[in-house]
Amino acid sequence: MASFGDLLREERRKAGITQRELAAKAGLDFSYISKLENGRIPPPAADTVIAICEILKIQAEKLLAASGKLPAGVQSGLGTSPGAQSFLQNANKMNLTEAEWKELNSSLRRLRND
Amino acid sequence: MASFGDLLREERRKAGITQRELAAKAGLDFSYISKLENGRIPPPAADTVIAICEILKIQAEKLLAASGKLPAGVQSGLGTSPGAQSFLQNANKMNLTEAEWKELNSSLRRLRND
DNA sequence: AATTGAGTTGACATGCAACTCAACATTTGA
DNA sequence: TCAAATGTTGAGTTGCATGTCAACTCAATT
Numbered sequence: 641m642a643s644f645g646d647l648l649r650e651e652r653r654k655a656g657i658t659q660r661e662l663a664a665k666a667g668l669d670f671s672y673i674s675k676l677e678n679g680r681i682p683p684p685a686a687d688t689v690i691a692i693c694e695i696l697k698i699q700a701e702k703l704l705a706a707s708g709k710l711p712a713g714v715q716s717g718l719g720t721s722p723g724a725q726s727f728l729q730n731a732n733k734m735n736l737t738e739a740e741w742k743e744l745n746s747s748l749r750r751l752r753n754d
Numbered sequence: 755m756a757s758f759g760d761l762l763r764e765e766r767r768k769a770g771i772t773q774r775e776l777a778a779k780a781g782l783d784f785s786y787i788s789k790l791e792n793g794r795i796p797p798p799a800a801d802t803v804i805a806i807c808e809i810l811k812i813q814a815e816k817l818l819a820a821s822g823k824l825p826a827g828v829q830s831g832l833g834t835s836p837g838a839q840s841f842l843q844n845a846n847k848m849n850l851t852e853a854e855w856k857e858l859n860s861s862l863r864r865l866r867n868d
Numbered sequence: 869a870a871t872t873g874a875g876t877t878g879a880c881a882t883g884c885a886a887c888t889c890a891a892c893a894t895t896t897g898a
Numbered sequence: 899t900c901a902a903a904t905g906t907t908g909a910g911t912t913g914c915a916t917g918t919c920a921a922c923t924c925a926a927t928t
Contacts (some may be wrong), residue, residue: 641834654825658874669918685916696854701836708833710824710842715875717846719822720755720779724845725854728824729815730862731838732831740865741837748844751854772904783888788906816872 644706645679648692651703652677655696665695683707758820759793762806764816766791769810779809795820 642650652662652673659677663670666688675681683689686709693700704711718724736744756764766787773791777784778841780802789795797803800823809816818825832838850858 660874665868671876671919672876672917674874675917680877682915688916701833704839705834705836708807708830710833710839713826714842714846716822717849718842719824720819720851721850721855722819723859724850725815725818725824726914727855727859727862728828728832730859732828734862734863734866735774736835736838737829738835738837741835743839743865744861745837745841745844747858748841748848750851751857751896752848759884774904784904785906786887788904792906795887795909796885802886 642706643679644678644683644703647703647706650672651696652696662692662695666691683709685709686711703707724745756820757793758817759791761817761820762856763791765810765812769812774808776809780805795814798825799823810823 652659655662658670659673660670663673663750666708668688672681672684683706684692686704689703689707689709690700690711693703718728731744734740759777766773769776772784773787774784777787782802786795786798790798797820798806800818802818803821803823804814804825806818832842845858848854
């Protein structure tokens, strides 16, 4: 899988903006963007990734996945539910494929749409 | 919901051991256990919660949920999957009930058992 | 050739998570 | 009752996440 830095650089260029512009809009230092793109430092916090994606007008999942981190809202929201805890433990052990996650997303929708 | 500290104290007493014994087995300082039980400090890292549960011989979900944190393995395992990322975002926004999480756990089993 | 815009780098800052350590207080059982 | 066991508290430690700042390079224009 492409590294976070490579993806970020690619998407930033697609958006046609400089590191400095992106940084300014995201409220970050431009040198930080540079280091991220070159993989000199670990990916930013998940919420920062999301902010960046909004600026670049792209879906967050790919960059988020490349960052390997879960959004704070997800952690606080799901972390306090025993049911979520065991679901997540099980899902993790099963090492689901992307197709299987898609299936689960359907199950999720069916929960309320039936 | 009961606080992490109250739950911990309750379960430790059920197991019939002292703070010092629990701490020793978990590789922690006993004063740390004391502070946890009294809510003086935030709950420990998820992996520490799991270690404690193993010593107390109880299921981890309740204490984990009271701690509000997700195990590191879950974060690194699910955080790198785009499918998991979007599933978790959706699930979080839906604010699922415990019963619904149980449903999803069944869907999970069905994925491989069919 | 000098300026300008873009990117890179190393050193440093800051805050918080997750504890430990030493001292003191309280409870309990012989 | 009183000593040992158990529990509580305040202060300190350590490491890592998440950045900033200042100084630099390099390529393209003017």
